[in-house]
Amino acid sequence: MTDVATGAVPLARVLRGGIVESVHLGHVVVLAPDGEVRLALGEPDVTVLARSSLKPLQAVGMLRHGLRVDDRALALACASHNAEPEHVAGVRALLADAGLTERDLDNTPDWPLDPDAAFAWRAAGHDRAPVTQNCSGKHAAMLATCVAAGWPTAGYRGEDHPLQRALRAAVAELTGVAVERTTIDGCGAPLFSTTLVGLARAFARLARAPHDEGHAGTPEARVAAAMAAHPWLVAGAGRDATRFMQAVPGLVAKDGADGVYAAGLPDGGAVALKVLDGSARPRAAVLAAALVAAGVDRGAVGPVGATPVLGHGEPVGSVEPAF
Amino acid sequence: MTDVATGAVPLARVLRGGIVESVHLGHVVVLAPDGEVRLALGEPDVTVLARSSLKPLQAVGMLRHGLRVDDRALALACASHNAEPEHVAGVRALLADAGLTERDLDNTPDWPLDPDAAFAWRAAGHDRAPVTQNCSGKHAAMLATCVAAGWPTAGYRGEDHPLQRALRAAVAELTGVAVERTTIDGCGAPLFSTTLVGLARAFARLARAPHDEGHAGTPEARVAAAMAAHPWLVAGAGRDATRFMQAVPGLVAKDGADGVYAAGLPDGGAVALKVLDGSARPRAAVLAAALVAAGVDRGAVGPVGATPVLGHGEPVGSVEPAF
Numbered sequence: 297m298t299d300v301a302t303g304a305v306p307l308a309r310v311l312r313g314g315i316v317e318s319v320h321l322g323h324v325v326v327l328a329p330d331g332e333v334r335l336a337l338g339e340p341d342v343t344v345l346a347r348s349s350l351k352p353l354q355a356v357g358m359l360r361h362g363l364r365v366d367d368r369a370l371a372l373a374c375a376s377h378n379a380e381p382e383h384v385a386g387v388r389a390l391l392a393d394a395g396l397t398e399r400d401l402d403n404t405p406d407w408p409l410d411p412d413a414a415f416a417w418r419a420a421g422h423d424r425a426p427v428t429q430n431c432s433g434k435h436a437a438m439l440a441t442c443v444a445a446g447w448p449t450a451g452y453r454g455e456d457h458p459l460q461r462a463l464r465a466a467v468a469e470l471t472g473v474a475v476e477r478t479t480i481d482g483c484g485a486p487l488f489s490t491t492l493v494g495l496a497r498a499f500a501r502l503a504r505a506p507h508d509e510g511h512a513g514t515p516e517a518r519v520a521a522a523m524a525a526h527p528w529l530v531a532g533a534g535r536d537a538t539r540f541m542q543a544v545p546g547l548v549a550k551d552g553a554d555g556v557y558a559a560g561l562p563d564g565g566a567v568a569l570k571v572l573d574g575s576a577r578p579r580a581a582v583l584a585a586a587l588v589a590a591g592v593d594r595g596a597v598g599p600v601g602a603t604p605v606l607g608h609g610e611p612v613g614s615v616e617p618a619f
Numbered sequence: 620m621t622d623v624a625t626g627a628v629p630l631a632r633v634l635r636g637g638i639v640e641s642v643h644l645g646h647v648v649v650l651a652p653d654g655e656v657r658l659a660l661g662e663p664d665v666t667v668l669a670r671s672s673l674k675p676l677q678a679v680g681m682l683r684h685g686l687r688v689d690d691r692a693l694a695l696a697c698a699s700h701n702a703e704p705e706h707v708a709g710v711r712a713l714l715a716d717a718g719l720t721e722r723d724l725d726n727t728p729d730w731p732l733d734p735d736a737a738f739a740w741r742a743a744g745h746d747r748a749p750v751t752q753n754c755s756g757k758h759a760a761m762l763a764t765c766v767a768a769g770w771p772t773a774g775y776r777g778e779d780h781p782l783q784r785a786l787r788a789a790v791a792e793l794t795g796v797a798v799e800r801t802t803i804d805g806c807g808a809p810l811f812s813t814t815l816v817g818l819a820r821a822f823a824r825l826a827r828a829p830h831d832e833g834h835a836g837t838p839e840a841r842v843a844a845a846m847a848a849h850p851w852l853v854a855g856a857g858r859d860a861t862r863f864m865q866a867v868p869g870l871v872a873k874d875g876a877d878g879v880y881a882a883g884l885p886d887g888g889a890v891a892l893k894v895l896d897g898s899a900r901p902r903a904a905v906l907a908a909a910l911v912a913a914g915v916d917r918g919a920v921g922p923v924g925a926t927p928v929l930g931h932g933e934p935v936g937s938v939e940p941a942f
Contacts, residue, residue, distance in 0.1 A: 573644070
């Protein structure tokens with residue numbers, strides 16, 4: 297394992313009135329379509345807990361073990377959704393199609409991520425709930441996979457449950473990196489360690505799959521196509537993961553807690569980044585800059601990456617990539 | 620000016636399941652009662668935008684120019700309050716005592732910081748409002764100072780308004796550092812640059828004042844006594860600034876946006892810290908460790924600094940100070 301702080305470099309500066317108020321360090325790796333490292337800031341081999349950026353990889357593992365869902369449900373399996381009403385309805389439908397209900401979910405109860413959705417949920421008299429927690433699509437798909445594979449749904453979050461062993465194997469295979477450590481994610485699911493460059497490799501593989509001859513219908517191709525076709529289901533209103541995928545056809549992008557972002561391009565290029573301090577603030581600006589380094593048109597992703605710093609509600613500065 | 624990134628060192632590590640998930644860099648300075656630097660991590664002379672940690676200094680400036688308020692209103696002038704009902708009522712009373720109303724406030728409208736207060740405010744049909752923005756006590760006190768000094772209340776936020784010139788002079792005098800740059804804070808008020816060690820010096824001066832012979836009733840002593848006596852008004856339910864002051868008699872502690880914290884002790888010791896990345900996450904843990912270095916009992920502040928990392932709602936790690 298290479299400690300996450302190893303070789304971290306400045307990724308973005310936060311400017312207020314021309315003064316550097318804060319600085320975010322971290323690591324970025326950009327892969328060329330041939331898999332070579334095109335750009336590395338910091339250390340591509342650091343160990344990262346990729347959090348929700350692992351969801352598309354876990355979804356590949358679920359498909360490999362019999363999960364049968366349409367593209368919308370598959371996008372929700374990969375989502376850190378806002379719990380807007382359509383997200384919640386989609387998760388309930390995913391469960392119902394497997395003969396389950398939200399009482400089978402064992403993820404951590406939470407409010408919807410989206411502030412308006414959270415207000416409406418609470419105003420309707422509801423408490424924090426598993427179905428409104430942003431990972432509920434993943435958990436619903438995990439349960440549906442258990443049903444399809446003939447595994448018990450009870451205890452599906454356990455590190456030694458056959459489902460989790462299978463997903464761990466999928467993450468290792470797709471990243472090309474052995475899972476050295478397993479811990480527990482915020483939602484309660486097992487969380488597998490990987491490396492930043494391994495994460496980028498996995499996203500390159502996913503995003504290219506729908507466009508590679510002979511790969512149509514593979515789990516990798518299905519996950520990538522579902523995310524690219526339903527970017528709103530993967531996150532929601534105003535979210536930059538949604539906006540990046542809307543801006544770049546075929547892009548497969550997934551944010552993860554504690555400063556992680558990964559994105560694959562249809563040509564097999566890819567980006568992965570880890571903000572050392574875990575902040576979400578610089579992620580969009582840094583991802584946009586990294587995608588430009590990967591060959592994406594700046595005009596397409598620049599507006600998504602733009603992150604103003606506000607004074608009295610008006611821009612008085614911005615988060616500026618350091619590269 | 621010394622760029623804020625200069626010489627930054629690790630202040631805290633975020634551990635999940637024994638794995639280092641994230642690391643926060645930054646600067647900490649601890650002053651001994653005689654004003655000497657007892658501990659310096661990073662560079663004490665970096666330029667910082669101390670944000671709301673400047674409020675107690677600004678309040679001293681207001682008292683020097685005629686602001687007449689009781690200790691509760693003074694604590695609110697220094698507050699980044701939660702906008703719980705008692706905070707909002709206190710701000711309205713502060714305005715009313717000066718013959719003003721919340722329509723005179725020109726700070727940025729916002730929801731209450733406290734989630735329950737925010738829900739209740741919105742459920743009552745209100746929109747984001749200046750009075751519920753966390754700086755409304757400061758703005759109300761600024762307006763009341765204008766009334767007392769015979770300055771126009773209109774345009775009170777302007778950098779060249781006599782109020783703001785006076786507060787800038789107070790900040791420079793209390794920190795012992797010339798204000799090199801002025802920008803705009805989130806709330807719309809002018810924001811004056813200073814240095815980390817200057818901020819610590821100012822808090823040392825404030826916190827010692829009530830206990831120094833011949834200083835009773837000075838603006839410095841009044842601000843310190845008001846904050847120490849009314850820690851709940853300075854922040855609110857669950858907030859660590861409130862809890863630190865409740866835990867340590869005579870402590871004067873104030874958090875500021877983008878990773879700032881400053882605290883003064885009755886003996887004249889003081890602490891100031893800046894998290895380079897601007898995150899609030901490690902602030903309490905780092906402040907607790909720094910207060911211990913300043914001579915405070917670990918048993919008093921340790922529980923306030925304890926910052927668990929959660930998996931499925933249970934601690935699976937913690938934010939650990941690096942010193």
